[in-house]
Amino acid sequence: MERTEFLHKVGVNQLIAAFDLIPDILFWVKDTDSRILHGNQHFIEHQGFRSLDQILFKTDFDFSPKHLAFQYVNDDKRVMQGYVVTDRLELNYTDRGELGWFSTSKHVLKDEQGKIIGTYGVTRHLQKTSKALSHVKAIEAPVEYIRSHFHRHIGIEELAELAHLSVSALERRFKKHLAKTPNQYINEVRLENARKLLVETQLPVSQVAYQCGFAEPSYFSKQFKRLFGDVPSKLRETIEG
Known part of the structure; x- marks a missing residue:
């Protein structure tokens, strides 16, 4: 039997059902409007539901905090434009509402003619994978410090001291585990955090910039657009519109 014939006989449903056999993996499939078309059981329960029917055709805005939903949907759009997310380390909320380390990969989904029809992805909770978590431990202290003190100036030297490393060793570990420098992560x-304030409050854009550690609103807007694809004022218009 040829490979193509075999895959057709097996069927997509049987293949994706394999993700239910891996308890620490969240797997999902979305259409081009970021609506859920499939999720494994762990993904469904992570959102607080019991069956696929309860989340079918819903988007992240239906079960995630608004600022996080914007992040997920924006990721989907970027992936469909050619951006690939592979083993990206990120702090996110567990199904118990606690912050934890996750590794996420997302890719574009195409039909047999090569037309983009959606996205799919997997997220792994690293707390359940001791080897992966041991790697993250190397930068855990400076990362937690950054997340707690982002609103003020943070020197690389103080981060290195927290991690009991030299500055060069700290930078190497950030590059290795987060694929970015400490300054990029800051x-x-x-x-x-600025996006969260823009979504959840009515603070002026300039005030949001200052509260999140940016001295110049113009520089803040430039950096915001580079990461999220729109300037802060445009995001506000989207929310209010």
């Missing part, structure tokens, strides 16, 4: 944490 900037992204500030921008993530």
Whole structure:
């Protein structure tokens, strides 16, 4: 039997059902409007539901905090434009509402003619994977410090001291585990928190910038657009519209 014939006989449903055999994996499939078409049982329960029918054709806005939903949907759009997310380390909420380390991969989904029809992805909770978590431990202290003190100036030297490393060793570990420098990570944490304030409050954009550690609103807007694809004022218009 040829490979193509075999795959057709097996069927997509049987193949994706294999993700239910892996308890620490969240797997999902979305259409081009970021609506859920499939999720394994762990993904469904992570959202607080029991069956696929309860989340079918819903988007992240139906079960995630608004600022996080914007992040997920924006990721979907970028993936469909050619951006590939592979083993990205990120802090996110567990199904118990606690912050934990996750590794996420997302890819575009195409039909047999090559037309983009959606996205699919997997997320793994690293707390259940001791080897992966041991790697993250190497930068856990400076990462937690950044997330707690992003609103003020943070020197690389103080982060290195927290991690009991030299500055060069700290930078190497950030590059290895997060694929970015400490300064890049600080900037992204500030921008993530700025987006949350833009979504959840009516604070002026300039005030959001200052509260998140940016001295110049113009620089803040430039960095925000680079990471999220729109300037802060445009995001506000989308929310209010």
